[in-house]
Amino acid sequence: SAVISQKPSRDICQRGTSLTIQCQVDSQVTMMFWYRQQPGQSLTLIATANQGSEATYESGFVIDKFPISRPNLTFSTLTVSNMSPEDSSIYLCSVVRRNYEQYFGPGTRLTVT
């Protein structure tokens, strides 16, 4: 498995502000993923974070809104910019381990008021 931590675990933010979520993994990984889980819904992939290159965003997600950093092989950040209530979600990071198994962090629960 993998030990993945996220900070903060939850936050309540005001409309128009930004929040940066941190994801730390216990060992080096090539790729990290960021997902969003809106209330009562499934998980949707936001982007793939590669070390040393730009993140790859999925359809419907843009870098200006969700900038991602990947400074090394164990750490990544996702920023939710200019937040609106529609951004209220759980944000999760994940990594792929051996044998194709993907493991998720505990998530960051964001509420935008």
Add this chain to the structure above:
Amino acid sequence: AQSVAQPEDQVNVAEGNPLTVKCTYSVSGNPYLFWYVQYPNRGLQFLLKYITGDNLVKGSYGFEAEFNKSQTSFHLKKPSALVSDSALYFCAVSTTGGTGTASKLTFGTGTRLQVTL
């Protein structure tokens, strides 16, 4: 494009009875299939996967799943349900495993399993 369908929003089972949570998928290539469980206020936990080989795969907590290529299904099963199995279950698919864009998972909408005494 790949997709996953979980036709049941909720499944209710009495403790000790067998349970089945249904999942069907659609991919253009060979499917790599996964089940995850999400307990309240906790992250997503990996249960089991099908990559290749035996159609019946066994995973954590006594769960198993059967891959059926002709029916494009990957139903989750457990012979005897426990109250502690009550949680939200997600089926997910990718077209190939490993690193790279092929590791992108597409999730179903989730099925809430309620096990009662």
